[in-house]
Amino acid sequence: MAVKEMYEKYLEEISEVSLFQGIERLDIEAMLNCLKPIIGHYKRSDYIVKGGDKYESIGIVLKGSATVSKENAAGNRSVMTLLKQGDIFGEIVAFSSVMTWPATVQAQEACEILFLPRGKIIGDCERMCSWHRIFIQNFLRIISERAILLNKKVEYLTVKGIRAKICAYLLDQSKKIGNKKxxxxxxxxxxxxFLNVSRPSMSREMGKLRDEGIIDFHLTEFEILDFQALKNSMSE
Structure with missing residues (x-):
């Protein structure tokens, strides 16, 4: 089947992915022909890749969402991040000597994933495609940004106390979007x-913060009512 026929319905989603930023749509079609990616379809709760599986490709979420998680020696699962449409996974180890997936990726809902072969990305482009330089620049930028996010994850892990972790996370999310809601x-x-705390204990602390008039929430919607009190709570 021709590339246009195989990927035409995905070109809109692919063109919005940061990895292809600055690359014309026609060049994206040529890129797909060169990289020869594979598209996988997954149902909710399906494993997309498991930690320890052979590493062969970098994944891009075209539709749906998925979680990236790891287990420690005791078998306790820790969610590292949530992947949504347009997000990339596996890029951190693309240029390393690691030959297995370091984490598990699981569909949170029905997903369609585009897999770019590792060898095609890190290997030489025989055709000297015009898009290859832009593609590599985008790739390196994404790796740098992901490293910053991983550092933030480490920050949360070093914060002492469940209350302080919740406050730090809410303040960071508010700062990120520039809104108290x-x-x-x-x-x-x-x-x-993600915060490496127990769900019941976290819920209790959130309830206390609400009772104290510092935050309000319903399901995943939160509002910071008192920024200073929330900051002060980080040191309690």
């Missing part, structure tokens, strides 16, 4: 895993 990208279970 926040829609969290994670549900309660995922947020507890």
């Amino acid at each position: 926040i829609v969290l990208p994670l549900n309660r279970n995922e947020l507890a895993d």
Whole structure:
């Protein structure tokens, strides 16, 4: 089947992915012909890749959402991030000697994933495609940005106390969007895993913050009512 026929319905989604920023649509079609990606379809809760599986491709979420998680030696699962449409996974190890996936990616809802072969990305382009330089620049930028996010994850892990972790996370989310009203990208279970705390304890602390008039919330919608009190709570 021709590339145009295989990927035409995905070109709109692909063109919006940061990895293809600055590349013309016609060049994206040529790129797909050169990279020869594979598209996978997954149902809710399906494993897209498991930690320890052979690493062969970089994934891009075309539709749906998925979680990236790891398990420690005791078998406790920790959610590292939530992937949404346009997000990329596997890019951190693309240029390393790692030959297995370092984390598990699981569909949170029905997903369509585009896999770019690792060898095609890190290998030489025999055709000297005009888009290759832009593609690599985008790739390096994304890796740098992801490293910054991972540093933020480490920050949360070093914050002492469940209350302080919640406050730090809410303040960061508010700062990110520039608004006191926040829609969290994670549900309660995922947020507890992300902050490395127990769900019941986290819910209790959130309830206390609401009772004290510092925040208000409903499901994943939060509003910061008292910024200073929220900041002060980080040191309690």
